[in-house]
Amino acid sequence: MRAITITYAYSGDETVWRTAIDxxxxALDADEKLDGRFSYQVAVADDKETRIHWGRWDTAETLxxxxxxxxxxxxxxxxxxxxGGAPTATGHDIVTKTGNW
Incomplete structure (x- = not known):
């Protein structure tokens, strides 16, 4: 399984940010072609500015x-x-994981 971690700092309007994320x-959830083949999570770090996104997919075709x-x-x-420009993006392979996450 392939994955990406995206990080950046954001201190702007939380409503605007959250609307874009949601x-x-x-849109991902509504895309019938994905049907469990692509997952996406977003977090706000404890510093309240660092944003972290994780995407995971099964094949290059899905991506x-x-x-x-x-x-x-x-x-x-x-x-x-x-x-404020390109975020930091790191692609990686999932080696192991717990449960269905």
Whole structure:
């Protein structure tokens, strides 16, 4: 399973940020082609500014599908705005995990 961790600092309007996050997650949940093949989580660190996103997917085709959708382009643009440029993105392979997470 492939994954990405995205981090950036954001101290702007929480409502604007949360609306963008919720819209993206809703679009992912509504995308019938994904059906459990792509997951996304977002967290705010204890410092209240560092934002952490985790995406996980099963195949390169699944990732290509997500990246080809208008909702992805809109979200990626918003994240660059929130981050004040390109956020830090680290791709990785999942080696092991607990349960269904």
């Amino acid at each position: 819209a993206f997650v809703s 290509a599908h997500v990246q080809s959708q208008p909702y992805f382009k809109d979200f990626a643009d918003k994240i660059r705005e929130f981050a």
